[in-house]
Amino acid sequence: MTDRALEMQVFCTVVDKGSFIAAAEPLDMSKAAVSRHVNALEARLGVRLLQRTTRRLSLTEAGRGFYQQAREVLGLMDAAESAVASGAVEPSGVLRLSAPLSFGIQHLAPLWADFLRAHPRIELDISLNDRVVDLVEEGFDMAVRIARLQDSSLIGRRLASTRMRLCAAPSYLARHPPLATPADLAAHPVIAYSHFATRNEWRFTGPEGEVSVQTHSTVRCNNGDTCRAIAIGGGGILLQPSFMLYQDLRHGDLVEILPAYRSVELGIYAVYPSRKHLPPKVRALIGYLAECFVDVAWDD
Template sequence: MDRALEMLVFCTVVDKGSFIAAVEPLDMSKAAVSRHVGALESRLGVRLLHRTTRRLSLTEEGRVFYQQAREVLSLMDAAEGAAASGSEEPAGVLRVNAPLSFGIQHLAPLWATFMKAHPRIELDVMLNDRLVDLVEEGFDVAVRIARMDSSSLVGRQFARTRMRACASPDYLSRHPAVERPADLLAHKVIAYSHLASRNEWTFTGAEGDVTVPTVSSVRCNNGDTCRAIGLSGGGIIFQPSFLVHGDLRRGDLVEVCPAYRSFELGIYAVYPSRKHLAPKVRALINFLVAQFADTHWDD
């Protein structure tokens, strides 16, 4: 059985969250999907997925294999893209959607380089934090920042980021210490409206996963605004490292609960279909993979 196909099937099942949901993007039956994953587990001699009637979850071996398999598939896509680019030059209008803060901080400085490399592409970039429907709204590519097991993702991961709970030294000097997640209960926080877990913040420590309900003094749908309030001493924020890594390195923000880690998010280039990927879309995806290859916001 094709090892690359097994990896693709397995990763698609993980991305989509179930065997049934993987049927359409893979264009194969549920039985075939199950057969490929079963064959992969048999060949490796380990269980990669915990299966229940309600949901799938990765085993520890499955999590490691998923990350490495994703890298292999990305390299294969890049190789195919390099070969295809020689036969058809990327051209036409390329409609891209991206989150506001990420789009301004990390994508905007790259667009000129991309346009110089692909002069026949006309970029149409829209920034917002709303979850757009790519097909209905006519986008070729969207940048999504989400958990890697999200069932809504179809595309390639090109970077990673981690949520960081932090506050300014001024705020921390005037309020009770925050050494453990439970200490957050004594604080009002600066909440981000689009956080998937709403007002619940999750951390991992020596005792395992810990989730605490938070109470907000401010709620906002923009990460830059939350960051600005945090920098001004307004409270504790919970924002991704791509947004606050510079503040943390300079000491303008300080991470709270230092013995705990919050959850990691993948940053994906998402597109409507794996089939017959347009050269302009492939060009952008390969560009993003190359540009963010050495990004380490959590060092």
Template sequence: MDRALEMQVFCTVVDKGTFVSAAQALEMSKAAISRYVSGLEERLGARLLHRTTRRLSLTDEGRQFYHQAKDVLAMMDAAEEAVSSAAPEPTGVLRVNAPVSFGVLHLGPIWADFMTAFPKIELDISLNDRLVDLVEEGFDAAVRIARMENSSLVGRRLASTRMCLCASPEYLKQHPPVTTLADLTEHGVVAYTNFSSGNDWSFEGPNGVQSVRTRSVVRCNNGDTCRSITLAGGGISLQPSFMVAEDLRTGALVEILPEFRSIELGVYIVYPSRKHLPPKVRALVNFLSERFARPSWGQ
């Protein structure tokens, strides 16, 4: 059986959410889709999907295979594009959306290099933290920091970032010590409004997954503001490593309870469709993949 097609079918099932939608997208029968997924699971010797009458969900093995299969499919596309003599030079307006903090900290410094490498591309960059509709709003691509297994978009995983529980040394000196997750209830937290779990923070520690209900003293929809308040001693916050890695290195912030790990998110470059990907978007995908192969916040 075609292993690349197996991966494509499996990833499409995950992206679309149902076997029926995947069959429509790939112009195949539902029975064929089911055979490909079942054959893949049998060949790997692992269950990749939980199937119920209402929904599909990924197993842990399925989630790992999904991310790696998406990368393989993206690299196959890139390899074909690289050797195609008919591939036109990237040109035209390239509309890109990205989260504010990530866009300023990690994309801003590298755009000049992209412009030098592709002088016929005109960049149109939009930064905001809301989830834009690429098709409706006319974006060619977007950088997203999230869990993407249920997205209908396609793209490539560039890197990962973990959420770090942290506070300033000054704050920790002036408040009760935090030696357990339960101690967090005695502290005020600086909450990021767009954090999907709200005030319920979950961690994986020595005894498995644990959750704690936190109390916010300030809420804000901008990560840079949350970081600034935390640096100034305003409270404890849960911040992505791409924002606070340098603060942790210098000691401006201290990681609290490092034995408890919060969620890990992927950094993705996404676009509406893999079919007939414009050269300007392909150029962006390859450029960002190379630049974030070893992200600075992961060193």
């Protein structure tokens, strides 16, 4: 509480209780501290608010007017704090969001119009980038991230999951030897995504357990859609998440390879810098995204 608000609170308590001594206990102050705050208030205003005698206190005319207005101000402060604490404040303000490029275009972009209609006082500032941003350092309110499910460093809410799928175009498979195990990938050109944590080492879980293979990339790119387009054109073997490939697999533009060998599953999270004092605008967006991703098409 600011000094001015505290002075008003002390003054109103003294008036309500009828004496400095009686006000000291509910304020958790000494009588001297109570008197000091009232004296400071009168000195700042340049008027006497209380008439003091050895037997009683009484309000001056200026004191009566100030007491009524101070009570209104303190009541408004209490109401504002209660509203914020209960989440009753309408979400508002600029919300800076970071999201992966391909996921942001394919699966987030169609959602924004409905969200803004539901929350007209929020202004979205969206940055699409596959780089992992520093939320605090770069001033983002939240981010959508796609990462390993066991990554305990994430603070936020899991929205969905997606599995990495090993795929190639039918035209590519028709021109190259078939693959029986992940080890065969070493003899094939692959289209590598630059942000893979394991770089050229691709890992799978199959009938024999965990296996990994060192791949040879003929293309390396930091954008999944570019990798996907090269694969559809027959340029090599691709390992990318199901949220990006599921329609290509349904339409036959890509074919899954080695389905008995599953690659990693990734979580899709709404993440934010801190659990403490989460702004209403961020809370509103997290809740909205959680509803939107209850059922996802790429899991079919």
